[in-house]
Amino acid sequence: MLGLTLYRLGRWKAALVELEAFRLLGASVEQEPVAMDCERALGRHTAVETRWNALRQASPGAEVFGEGRLVMAGSLADRGRLSEAIALLARYEADRARPKLWMARTWYALADLYERAGDVPRARALWTRLVKWDAEFFDAAERLAALR
Numbered sequence: 001m002l003g004l005t006l007y008r009l010g011r012w013k014a015a016l017v018e019l020e021a022f023r024l025l026g027a028s029v030e031q032e033p034v035a036m037d038c039e040r041a042l043g044r045h046t047a048v049e050t051r052w053n054a055l056r057q058a059s060p061g062a063e064v065f066g067e068g069r070l071v072m073a074g075s076l077a078d079r080g081r082l083s084e085a086i087a088l089l090a091r092y093e094a095d096r097a098r099p100k101l102w103m104a105r106t107w108y109a110l111a112d113l114y115e116r117a118g119d120v121p122r123a124r125a126l127w128t129r130l131v132k133w134d135a136e137f138f139d140a141a142e143r144l145a146a147l148r
Contacts, residue, residue: 003031012038029058033067040075048075066092066102070109082117086110095129104133108140120147 003018019035022028032055039047052072055065069088076085089110096103111126127144130137 004034007034007038010041012041029055029060030064032058032060033064033071036068036071036075040071040078045075045079048072062100063102066106070105073109073113077113077116082113086113086117089113093126099133104130104137108138111140111143115143115147123147 003015003022006015006018016035016038019031019038022031023035032051036048036051036055039045039051048071052068055068073085073088076082076088089106092103092106093110099107107126107130111123111130114120114123114126124144124147127140127147130140131144135141
């Protein structure tokens, strides 16, 4: 809990210490996406990649893996590698009748990446899907309205 609290307070280095202790003591990768995001916030993109590769090897559940994938895509985008970030998330672009929250979060990140990359039609399609799924999902409705 302390690691998550420090993360929410933006105290990335202190959060990493606690999250690493959690991982070592609990032999769990459950909070690894949070640790990855701390590394990202500190500009340690090599560490993000190292943690991403370790998370992939650990083969966690879909939600944890999905969050890690979002952080890794964000790290790539931070470095201007938008096409790589899009490629990482694009295989999860397909519409689903009943998407899980992690999938909707992936659509959101992917819509943002498409928009940043100048692919407005694909961004618009994903924003539309998100608004149909949940009209109040983050700022998807506002993002969609801005593209019209």
